[in-house]
Amino acid sequence: MRIAIDAMGGDHAPEEIIKGVLEANTLLDKDDELILIGIKECIESQLSVMGANADAVSIVDAPEIIGMDEPPVEALRAKRKSSIAIMAKMASKKQVDAVISAGNTGACVAGCQLRMRNLEGVNRPGIAVVLPTFGGPVTMCDVGANVACKPLNLYQYAVMASLYSQNVLGIENPRVGIMSIGAEESKGNMLVKNTHELIKADKHLNFIGNLEGRDIFDGICDVVVCEGFVGNVTLKITEGLVSMMFKAIKHELMQASLELAMEFKPIMTQIYKNYDYHEYGGAPLLGVDGTALICHGASKARTIKNAIMAAKKYHTEKINDHIVEFLSTTSARTNGD
Amino acid sequence: MRIAIDAMGGDHAPEEIIKGVLEANTLLDKDDELILIGIKECIESQLSVMGANADAVSIVDAPEIIGMDEPPVEALRAKRKSSIAIMAKMASKKQVDAVISAGNTGACVAGCQLRMRNLEGVNRPGIAVVLPTFGGPVTMCDVGANVACKPLNLYQYAVMASLYSQNVLGIENPRVGIMSIGAEESKGNMLVKNTHELIKADKHLNFIGNLEGRDIFDGICDVVVCEGFVGNVTLKITEGLVSMMFKAIKHELMQASLELAMEFKPIMTQIYKNYDYHEYGGAPLLGVDGTALICHGASKARTIKNAIMAAKKYHTEKINDHIVEFLSTTSARTNGD
Numbered sequence: 001m002r003i004a005i006d007a008m009g010g011d012h013a014p015e016e017i018i019k020g021v022l023e024a025n026t027l028l029d030k031d032d033e034l035i036l037i038g039i040k041e042c043i044e045s046q047l048s049v050m051g052a053n054a055d056a057v058s059i060v061d062a063p064e065i066i067g068m069d070e071p072p073v074e075a076l077r078a079k080r081k082s083s084i085a086i087m088a089k090m091a092s093k094k095q096v097d098a099v100i101s102a103g104n105t106g107a108c109v110a111g112c113q114l115r116m117r118n119l120e121g122v123n124r125p126g127i128a129v130v131l132p133t134f135g136g137p138v139t140m141c142d143v144g145a146n147v148a149c150k151p152l153n154l155y156q157y158a159v160m161a162s163l164y165s166q167n168v169l170g171i172e173n174p175r176v177g178i179m180s181i182g183a184e185e186s187k188g189n190m191l192v193k194n195t196h197e198l199i200k201a202d203k204h205l206n207f208i209g210n211l212e213g214r215d216i217f218d219g220i221c222d223v224v225v226c227e228g229f230v231g232n233v234t235l236k237i238t239e240g241l242v243s244m245m246f247k248a249i250k251h252e253l254m255q256a257s258l259e260l261a262m263e264f265k266p267i268m269t270q271i272y273k274n275y276d277y278h279e280y281g282g283a284p285l286l287g288v289d290g291t292a293l294i295c296h297g298a299s300k301a302r303t304i305k306n307a308i309m310a311a312k313k314y315h316t317e318k319i320n321d322h323i324v325e326f327l328s329t330t331s332a333r334t335n336g337d
Numbered sequence: 338m339r340i341a342i343d344a345m346g347g348d349h350a351p352e353e354i355i356k357g358v359l360e361a362n363t364l365l366d367k368d369d370e371l372i373l374i375g376i377k378e379c380i381e382s383q384l385s386v387m388g389a390n391a392d393a394v395s396i397v398d399a400p401e402i403i404g405m406d407e408p409p410v411e412a413l414r415a416k417r418k419s420s421i422a423i424m425a426k427m428a429s430k431k432q433v434d435a436v437i438s439a440g441n442t443g444a445c446v447a448g449c450q451l452r453m454r455n456l457e458g459v460n461r462p463g464i465a466v467v468l469p470t471f472g473g474p475v476t477m478c479d480v481g482a483n484v485a486c487k488p489l490n491l492y493q494y495a496v497m498a499s500l501y502s503q504n505v506l507g508i509e510n511p512r513v514g515i516m517s518i519g520a521e522e523s524k525g526n527m528l529v530k531n532t533h534e535l536i537k538a539d540k541h542l543n544f545i546g547n548l549e550g551r552d553i554f555d556g557i558c559d560v561v562v563c564e565g566f567v568g569n570v571t572l573k574i575t576e577g578l579v580s581m582m583f584k585a586i587k588h589e590l591m592q593a594s595l596e597l598a599m600e601f602k603p604i605m606t607q608i609y610k611n612y613d614y615h616e617y618g619g620a621p622l623l624g625v626d627g628t629a630l631i632c633h634g635a636s637k638a639r640t641i642k643n644a645i646m647a648a649k650k651y652h653t654e655k656i657n658d659h660i661v662e663f664l665s666t667t668s669a670r671t672n673g674d
Contacts, residue, residue, distance in 0.1 A: 071521065106519075148527070181481055181565075186408060212573045213573030213574035213575075213577055214576050217580070218577065229518055230570055234550070236551045237571050237574050237578075238550075240550055240552065241554055243554070252604045260604075264601065266593070267593060271585050271589055274585065274589075
């Protein structure tokens with residue numbers, strides 16, 4: 001398969017991106033092709049610094065760069081020769097089977113949504129992230145592609161995230177919940193109530209009902225669906241809170257004794273390792289006709305390598321075919337609501 | 338002032354509630370009156386077990402109990418002689434100046450909202466919680482009273498939570514942000530965008546713009562406003578994640594060495610202490626004509642004591658007068674939008 005990687009996207013581009021690509025290259029099959037998209041000279045000099053074999057990867061020149069903080073849609077319009085714009089265009093023309101970027105998230109999502117068609121039956125694509133929890137990986141969808149969801153969208157996120165959880169993460173019959181403000185059916189907003197009906201009616205989904213935020217970490221579900229606004233807030237809260245807690249623990253440890261702080265360090269490292277979302281590579285944009293993975297801006301080589309392997313699995317396991325097939329059997333598949 | 342406390346509400350009622358009330362009693366002024374509401378015999382026997390002075394507190398008999406998991410509105414209708422129903426009724430008749438409960442949150446909020454009038458100019462009350470963060474206490478409103486917010490509601494939450502932060506927590510000129518999915522004005526949903534305009538236009542608020550979830554813990558804001566659904570999810574996610582992280586740390590420590598686990602225990606205790614939301618007692622229901630504090634179901638004596646002291650401060654600092662006065666100068670104060 002042909003996997004395109006945005007060489008210019010992310011806080012550690014291009015070094016870490018290219019490093020990750022070279023690492024993945026050794027793990028892929030002979031007929032897999034990795035294509036780096038970005039400023040040609042920049043990529044070439046980086047590859048040469050790393051002593052890489054010249055024909056290890058292909059390069060597609062993209063002379064423009066979209067900055068991490070640029071307004072997505074405007075930047076995409078203005079910079080048609082940026083790595084993100086070219087990557088999305090190649091995906092839409094089926095010149096590549098998968099695209100991966102750690103660049104400006106908004107621009108990646110917008111680029112893929114604008115260029116790539118939706119899968120047959122899909123109303124709106126959604127971004128899924130895998131949260132590592134004490135009870136195993138939980139796939140949450142959507143985390144920011146769609147901030148004005150209809151029940152149909154959440155239902156389709158449940159379908160797509162279930163198929164992802166099952167076929168990529170290997171979780172049999174994934175338990176699906178709706179993020180709400182209480183487990184009771186009577187609680188929540190109108191979106192939750194209407195979505196509840198829709199998901200409940202589909203006996204092919206392993207629906208466990210509404211969930212509270214704290215349930216996510218308790219190992220009672222494998223998939224949780226929510227509106228993009230709520231999912232994005234959840235994701236950022238999680239990130240901010242974990243960082244604050246580690247800061248607080250470090251602060252207290254340093255106050256107590258340097259020795260204790262040193263002793264605690266391997267514990268911290270182990271926890272980071274156990275609950276490391278980099279393990280899952282990137283967040284798939286579910287529902288587009290192709291494979292698109294969006295990586296965290298802070299991604300290093302390992303994340304990029306893992307994202308490439310996840311893209312390979314996504315493609316090999318034919319997740320998109322499963323989605324189309326599943327939706328073809330339901331009535332919640334049209335482009336209206 | 339007269340403060341009514343639901344003696345039957347919470348996981349540790351009535352023991353811990355009554356214990357907290359007796360502790361607070363020693364800290365209050367002579368003319369303050371604490372009124373326990375609940376099953377009379379039960380309260381009396383508990384007071385006697387604790388060796389309390391018979392005239393230390395007043396008792397109002399409420400023979401029915403609303404369970405922690407009962408559907409709020411239905412339970413309120415069916416159990417008119419429950420402590421929550423009677424408490425709300427007494428508040429509405431101005432027979433007490435403040436009400437406090439650690440019971441069924443939904444029933445407390447519904448009881449107060451149904452019985453107590455809104456303050457002049459207030460469209461919808463909101464629940465505010467104080468989150469302890471590395472950068473100081475952050476007041477978040479709403480966390481569940483209103484899951485279908487209009488921009489007017491969020492604007493009023495900004496006003497009320499600012500006045501609370503300033504007059505109860507002692508934070509001068511509190512910095513107010515709107516919870517969104519990016520700091521940029523262009524990001525967020527329609528509610529965020531329209532609220533942004535409304536808050537920005539009021540020069541009396543110290544508005545710092547839109548925030549991401551992670552910013553809350555970074556000390557850049559003192560007040561954050563959001564729709565009740567988003568706020569409630571945030572609160573529960575925070576709770577679940579902290580609990581999971583401590584569980585994970587404990588697990589790793591036990592795997593490493595029991596000795597290290599023991600050494601780390603005081604660090605845990607200190608962190609619990611520094612970031613303990615019980616410190617702030619309960620969550621005020623802002624916007625009702627009276628003082629109503631909702632405590633966590635897990636509240637113990639200290640939380641109840643702190644809630645009583647917070648109610649005293651809320652009343653003494655005349656937060657409600659400040660709210661009415663502030664809103665009287667703005668046009669965003671009618672009951673329409």
